[in-house]
Amino acid sequence: MISKNKHNTLFLFFIAFTAVSYAQHHNISAGYIPPSDHLVQQNLEEWQDLKFGLFMHWGTYSQWGIVESWSLCPEDEGWTVRRGPHSDNYFEYKKAYENLQTTFNPTAFNPEKWAQAAQQAGMKYVVFTTKHHDGFAMFDTKQSDYKITDAKTPFSSSPRADVTKEIFHTFRDKGFKIGAYFSKPDWHTEHYWWPYFPPKDRNVNYDPAKYPERWNKFKQFTYNQIEELMTNYGRVDILWLDGGWVRPLASVDTTVDWQRTIKVEQDIDMPRIAAMARRHQPGLLVVDRTVPGEFENYVTPEQQVPDKSLDIPWESCMTMGSSWSYVPDDTYKPARDIVHTLIKIVSRGGNYLLNIGPGPHGDWDPDAYDRLQAVGGWMAINSEGIYATRPVAPYNEGDVYYTRKNDGSATYAFMLSTEDTVELPTSVRLPLPGGGAVKRVELLGIGKLRFKETDDALEITIPKNRRQPVDLRYATVFKLTH
Structure with a gap:
């Protein structure tokens, strides 16, 4: 010793x-x-x-x-x-x-x-x-x-x-x-x-x-x-x-x-x-x-x-x-x-x-x-978009990544932020994932958002009072309910 x-x-x-x-x-x-x-x-x-x-x-x-x-x-x-x-x-x-x-x-x-x-x-x-x-x-x-x-x-x-x-x-x-x-x-x-x-x-x-x-x-x-x-x-x-x-x-x-x-x-x-x-x-x-x-x-x-x-x-x-x-x-x-x-x-x-x-x-x-x-x-x-999910096309486009619940009830679109804090735009266009019509869109941590569906995308409107959420950091998650 x-x-x-x-x-x-x-x-x-x-x-x-x-x-x-x-x-x-x-x-x-x-x-x-x-x-x-x-x-x-x-x-x-x-x-x-x-x-x-x-x-x-x-x-x-x-x-x-x-x-x-x-x-x-x-x-x-x-x-x-x-x-x-x-x-x-x-x-x-x-x-x-x-x-x-x-x-x-x-x-x-x-x-x-x-x-x-x-x-x-x-x-x-x-x-x-x-x-x-x-x-x-x-x-x-x-x-x-x-x-x-x-x-x-x-x-x-x-x-x-x-x-x-x-x-x-x-x-x-x-x-x-x-x-x-x-x-x-x-x-x-x-x-x-x-x-x-x-x-x-x-x-x-x-x-x-x-x-x-x-x-x-x-x-x-x-x-x-x-x-x-x-x-x-x-x-x-x-x-x-x-x-x-x-x-x-x-x-x-x-x-x-x-x-x-x-x-x-x-x-x-x-x-x-x-x-x-x-x-x-x-x-x-x-x-x-x-x-x-x-x-x-x-x-x-x-x-x-x-x-x-x-x-x-x-x-x-x-x-x-x-x-x-x-x-x-x-x-x-x-x-x-x-x-x-x-x-x-x-x-x-x-x-x-x-x-x-x-x-x-x-x-x-x-x-x-x-x-x-x-x-x-x-x-x-945001963890509900992580656990008990599987990959879904289009997987990712740019800084947007997708997962889907195992039962197919919802798809999640993760929008990565280049900064720790998140500042959202007035609207977001997401490539439309497969799996059926989208009935509801919400931003996890914020709530329900207005949207419209085109042939190949979702166009989501984000009100001004929700564009700088205090509690959202690193990446925002849109939940698309089918």
């Missing part, structure tokens, strides 16, 4: 690390296979109605304010750069990184505060990183002592040390669907990165075909950890699996740059894992990212919004700040940008999973709360 003074010095040094998002391009898998299990179908339909979720990347790396896990990966990429006193020696660096376990003590951890802020913002589900690629478990696994509940971790003495259990319980009590992020690769266990060989990239550092006994131990290790999450943590709705290079070799798409690094078979037997998980959690959504087939129940474009509507279930996972993990003095996206992104994603049929990285003391940056509060103010007026 390093002394407090030395630890503070190192911490201050490491928070100067750059931890820019450097988002890898996660391809949208081809060949989507709809689930056949009716309980999974039902859960998927419910999930598609929720639209807005919270993602949290959190681990020991928050103490250094660096990118999550990736500085352990010996690849020459922007997101794997090592900096600091051990950066010139990989093995010393890895030892120092793993020693962060002995100083991790997030005493400000308060999941009730997070759940309240997320609920007020209009979020409906949460996905939490139970284990990232570095292998540090944020839950009470019995498969490893590299975990938050181990005696070597100072926070283990807290009655809330099993933060995964606390987060899942707290958010579930507020009606959220619960998602468990889990990394298939594990760069800590000797069954994936065998110390006999140095790691050379993100992949397993030995040939599983040559050492099948070792690989089988890794498969069982993975199975056991996922079973712990599926049996000890209450109702789980989503198993969100990351690390798509752990996959059958035959599924590799060589047109994708990062998949070309996969040279050996890394099949962990997803049929067995999924069957076990759904035995414990009927209707569970399994999201085996970037691995096409029956275990990728929805696709997950990362840090990007598809430029058109997709006809399969999908979710954009994106950061509120510059990084997935906590970065000191990070720059958070303006609330207007978050609202506009939500509208664009929902108009194209997707869900928006917005990431906030908790800091080393166990709380979010105040700016994150400010953004959620502002988004929540907008959602309080």
Whole structure:
């Protein structure tokens, strides 16, 4: 254990690390296979109605304010750069990184505060990183002592040390669907990165075909950890699996740059894992990212919004700040940008999973709360055009985006504002959406408006006394009742 003074010095040094998002391009898998299990179908339909979720990347790396896990990966990429006193020696660096376990003590951890802020913002589900690629478990696994509940971790003495259990319980009590992020690769266990060989990239550092006994131990290790999450943590709705290079070799798409690094078979037997998980959690959504087939129940474009509507279930996972993990003095996206992104994603049929990285003391940056509060103010007026909707032609024209209620009773036209405040024109012309005659037009938060219908458009009149509404910000929403 390093002394407090030395630890503070190192911490201050490491928070100067750059931890820019450097988002890898996660391809949208081809060949989507709809689930056949009716309980999974039902859960998927419910999930598609929720639209807005919270993602949290959190681990020991928050103490250094660096990118999550990736500085352990010996690849020459922007997101794997090592900096600091051990950066010139990989093995010393890895030892120092793993020693962060002995100083991790997030005493400000308060999941009730997070759940309240997320609920007020209009979020409906949460996905939490139970284990990232570095292998540090944020839950009470019995498969490893590299975990938050181990005696070597100072926070283990807290009655809330099993933060995964606390987060899942707290958010579930507020009606959220619960998602468990889990990394298939594990760069800590000797069954994936065998110390006999140095790691050379993100992949397993030995040939599983040559050492099948070792690989089988890794498969069982993975199975056991996922079973712990599926049996000890209450109702789980989503198993969100990351690390798509752990996959059958035959599924590799060589047109994708990062998949070309996969040279050996890394099949962990997803049929067995999924069957076990759904035995414990009927209707569970399994999201085996970037691995096409029956275990990728929805696709997950990362840090990007598809430029058109997709006809399969999908979710954009994106950061509120510059990084997935906590970065000191990070720059958070303006609330207007978050609202506009939500509208664009929902108009194209997707869900928006917005990431906030908790800091080393166990709380979010105040700016994150400010953004959620502002988004929540907008959602309080306009959320009926977000939830339980699907895409509808013409999808969008210019800065106007459309959604439609599942039952077809109403269409919503979102008119994006270039400023935080909204100043409406005297009249608005909207391309006429399909789905039947429009019987009523209202501006959410304001009320009923006069309109007339032409061959291909609605012409809506906005009275002078309603053109500068005090409470409308970021985007206005016209509800067209059919």
